[in-house]
Amino acid sequence: MTDLTVRRACRTFAGEHAALNGADLDLRPGQVTALLGPSGSGKSTLLRAIAGLEQLDSGDIRFGDTVWSEPGTHLPPEQRKVGLVFQDYALFPHMNALDNVAFGLTGSDRKARAMVQLGAAELGDKARKFPHELSGGEQQRVALARALAPKPQVMLLDEPFSGLDRRLRSAVRARTVAALKRAGAAALIVTHDSEEALDVADTLALMLDGVIVQTGTPEDVWFKPVSAAAARLLGDANILPGQVEAGRVETPFGTLPCAAIEPGTPVDVIIRPAGLTAVDGDTFEVVESRYAGAERQLSLKAADGSLWYANAPAASALRAGDRTGLQLDAAFTHITPAG
């Protein structure tokens, strides 16, 4: 099986800032890579460049030894054999579900093969329905089946769950990932939802301002973000500036070991809210106390005016205006050189 590699991909749209500014990405067969970034970070542009719908200004995209994109070369999308699921699904409104899935197939048995694909998506009974007669979840499944039908080696999904009801989303997500694994293709899912990215990814790639800033397993990326900005992509984080001295960093909650970073380096200590728990004390004033099911999410103000995110047990009686202390769990902290 073959890897897809993107190297130093750059793309600037006329009159705008660079959408891609030297992005590197690897996609491996049988693996789902989630590409997470805020809107405008260039993630959709990267996906469209891989599909061949955008050209690169510089850098290259290769599939194994085959060059797909590099300056002077641009393999048209129809020759790349990628499967692409659009955010709005882009089902052909003038074709029923079966004809949509059969679109990319050739040969006399194309309808039969399309039917098998629809059956696998548990849509066999909706084969004759037109897109506007299908529910949002069913449309998503038809779009996925249509992209998978020609057995592409690279599957690209652009915000494939954003159009769905929140209630439906996790079920559709699980089903989609299972289908991608069955197909064995190298899959890229673009999303701006961190929960979704953590859920689907074998490999998580973070994108900011046209650059992939970090790639790794979801656990790695979550626990060991490379920068404060990367940490914030995956959820709330307390960022505490500090300095390494003799292999240690001082924090208001105690001293943290830090052997990996050169002494004297300014650093950011990243603390997830889950790493700060409310305990008896009166150092912090509760500004906001939000009930979030399993726990209570607190925003707090320190004596110096700095703002902190922390958690408290769901049963906690802390409310805005109360005073409390905080305890640090070092497992939820990570220290990076200050960006």
Next chain:
Amino acid sequence: MSSGRSVKATARPALTPFAVLAALVCAAPILAIAWIALSGGASDYLVHLAETRLPVYLLTSAQVGLIAAAGAGAIGTGLGWLIARCQFPGRNILSWVLVLPLAMPAYVAAYAWLDLSQAGGPLDVATAGLFPTIRGAWGAGLMFALVLYPYVYLLARDAFAAQSADAVQAARTLGASPFEAFRRVALPMARPAIAAGLALVIMESLADYGTVSHLGAPTLSIGLIRAWSGAGSLLDAARLSLVLVLVALFVFSLERAQRQRARTSAASGRHRPASRLQLTGRTGIGALSLCLLPLLLGLIIPLARLGWRALHAAYTPDVLEAAANSLFLAGTSALIAAGLGLLTAYALRTRGRIATGAARLAGLGYAVPGAVAAVGVLAILSGIQGWLDPLWRGMTGEVFPILLTGGAGALIFAYLSRFAAAAIGPAETALGRVTPTLDGAARTLGATGWTLLRRVHWPLIASGVAAAGLLVFVEVLKELPATMILRPFNFDTLAVTAHNFASDERLGEAALPSLAITLIALLPMAVVARYLSRDAKSGELDD
């Protein structure tokens, strides 16, 4: 459902009678024709006609309609795609200029092209007889294609522009080449809109009289006018009208069905406007030339030829009175039609069953050819006269004065029954922009009644209502067969003047009134064209 209820709460049911009035104006002529046609036995003329000419009329109508549809379909679809999906020198102006041939009556184009191409004409001489003479069913179909293609162009352009780029790109990632993606996805998605445009072209070519009579293509309209002017029989004319109306209604129902389909096939997810294909250098010039060709053939060459003819005419007819008559009829009809269309659109907003039914019935008027509308109006008026005459005699002992038939009022009645429908549609679209939530927002901010109409509704709908009125103005200006049948004695319009000279083979004299019609129609048509191309422009901002 809650929004539906709030619509009803703000509705003015008092407007329903206007919808009913519009429906009556549009439907009465057809009903009168059906009433007369289905009563009484078969006259000798009709039996004779059915045995001899009717098959020819039907066949020629089909031929002319199909050639017109094929030509207008090819031109309109091609241009629609070019303008919607490509960027090239002149595109932004061409986007609306390409609509302008609608200002040219087909019969005026026919005068010019037959004059150019007939034996001894400049094209015939220059090509040593190789250039075919523009006449017969082929010629007429070609003329209709050249001046009616904008109907297809407008609908196809907007359909192509409304297509999300994602659909075509999805096709590409599924292995389709650019051309294949167009053939299998973009074109089929636009097909309902194109088909609706074709139906309009066919209905217009069925309604025409001037072109087919000048080029010698005996369609049903010709048969109808002959039955009326030759045999003078209202009964026979009504029966032929019924045949013509049935054919037209059939095409009309196809059009409505296709529009319905267009609505469902367009409703799909988020819209990502396609970035236009940049055509520069030679391909850009090629695209520009393709767009200029139909303008040249449908508008510029005929105008130039007639201009030359008018300058070299032996005798310059006085067209001022005819022009005044034309302007009076077109202006009055346009004002009434726009008002009626607007009131009907408001009545439609109530979603009441009577109002909706009435508006749909009024919409049928568009399928009624002018000659048929005229015969229907005649039938109604002679019915009224026949009913009043004995009463009058009983009271005064004299013949009832023939006031009712042949007045300008009868003409306007016929125009309205045909063109009021053309004003309802745009008014309805314009009013569609005034959503119930807008009403609600304005009301919560204290604007009600006239303030609401003046400050919220009117600014949103004014240009749409104006466009509807101007469209009717142009149509009435060009109208020939209804005018011929119903005009009062010694009351000529520009169209009738042009037709009379042209049928006497006095093209030099026909040229001036022909030019006048087209030039007068061009200005309002340009306004309408720009209005209809406005949405396409605002779409550019999303790119």
